[in-house]
Amino acid sequence: xxxxxxxxxxxxxxxxxxxxxxxxxxxxxxxxxxxxxxxxxxxxxxxxxxxxxxxxxxxxxxxxxxxxxxxxxxxxxxxxxxxxxxxxxxxxxxxxxxxxxxxxxxxxxxxxxxxxxxxxxxxxxxxxxxxxxxxxxxxxxxxxxxxxxxxxxxxxxxxxxxxxxxxxxxxxxxxxxxxxxxxxxxxxxxxxxxxxxxxxxxxxxxxx
Numbered sequence: 001x002x003x004x005x006x007x008x009x010x011x012x013x014x015x016x017x018x019x020x021x022x023x024x025x026x027x028x029x030x031x032x033x034x035x036x037x038x039x040x041x042x043x044x045x046x047x048x049x050x051x052x053x054x055x056x057x058x059x060x061x062x063x064x065x066x067x068x069x070x071x072x073x074x075x076x077x078x079x080x081x082x083x084x085x086x087x088x089x090x091x092x093x094x095x096x097x098x099x100x101x102x103x104x105x106x107x108x109x110x111x112x113x114x115x116x117x118x119x120x121x122x123x124x125x126x127x128x129x130x131x132x133x134x135x136x137x138x139x140x141x142x143x144x145x146x147x148x149x150x151x152x153x154x155x156x157x158x159x160x161x162x163x164x165x166x167x168x169x170x171x172x173x174x175x176x177x178x179x180x181x182x183x184x185x186x187x188x189x190x191x192x193x194x195x196x197x198x199x200x201x202x203x204x205x206x207x208x
Contacts, residue, residue, distance in 0.1 A: 064181075065089045067108035069099040069125070070143065071117050075166070079112055082173055096125035103135050110181060111135075112164075115144040115155065123158065130159040139180035143168070 066088045068079045076092050083090045091106065093099035096117050103111075111129070115122035122142060129135045142155040145166040152163040162176045 063089065064110070065091065065106065065108045067091055067093065067099060067102060067111045069093045069096065069112065069117070069122070070114040071095065072114075075114070075143070079173070082170055086174070096120035096122065096128075099125060100128055103129070103132070103138075107134055108138060110177065111138055111140045113140055113142050113160075115142055115146070115151065123155070126155065126159055141176050141180070 064087075066079075066083050068076050068083075068090060069092070070076050070079075071094050073094075076094070080090045080092065088110075091102060091108070093102050096113075097120055099111075099113070113122050113125060113129075117125070122144075126140060126142065129138065129140060139161045140159070141162045141164055142160045143164045143166060144151060152165075155163055161180050164172060164176060
C-alpha cells in the first residue's frame, strides 16, 4: 500500500475527510507519514511499523484525566484518540477561558495547552494555571506550530513542563507523558522540592 493510501486510512480513522478544509488547513495530520517508509502501513492508533513493535503501550492508571486545550478540532481529535486508546480519560476546551473554567469543575492530571488561541492566549492561561493552588503542580505540555526556539524557551521559563511542536507523532506525545507522570500517575512536579519546572530547556536561544 502506498504512503498516500496510508495517510487517507489514518485520516478516515479519525473521522476527518481527506478533502475537508480543516484537514487542509491544519498541519498536524501531515505528521504521521513523515516517520514512515513507503512500505509501512499506519495502524489504527497512528503508531507504526518498528516503532510500535519496539515500544510498549503507555497506559494510564485508572481515572487519569487529561485536559486538551486547542482551538483546532483536528488536534483535539488526534490527542483525544491517542489518550483514550491508552486508557486516559479526556476532556476538552477550545479556548483558554473555557479551560480555566473546566479545571475548576474537574482537576486534570495533565494538560496539553496550545499557545495560539482565540481571546486569551496560551501564555496567559499558563500563568493563571500556575498561580492557582489547585493546578500549580499539574504537568503542562505547551503545543505550537511555531518552530522558533525562543518560544520554547519562553514557555518553559514561565512554568511549562515541556513543549511539543506541531506536527507531532504518537511517540513524541508519550515520551513527554512518561517524563512528566510517574508509574502511579503522580506528577513528578508535585514531588519536587520547589515549584520550578522539572524539564529544563536544552538551549538558551539568547546565547546567555
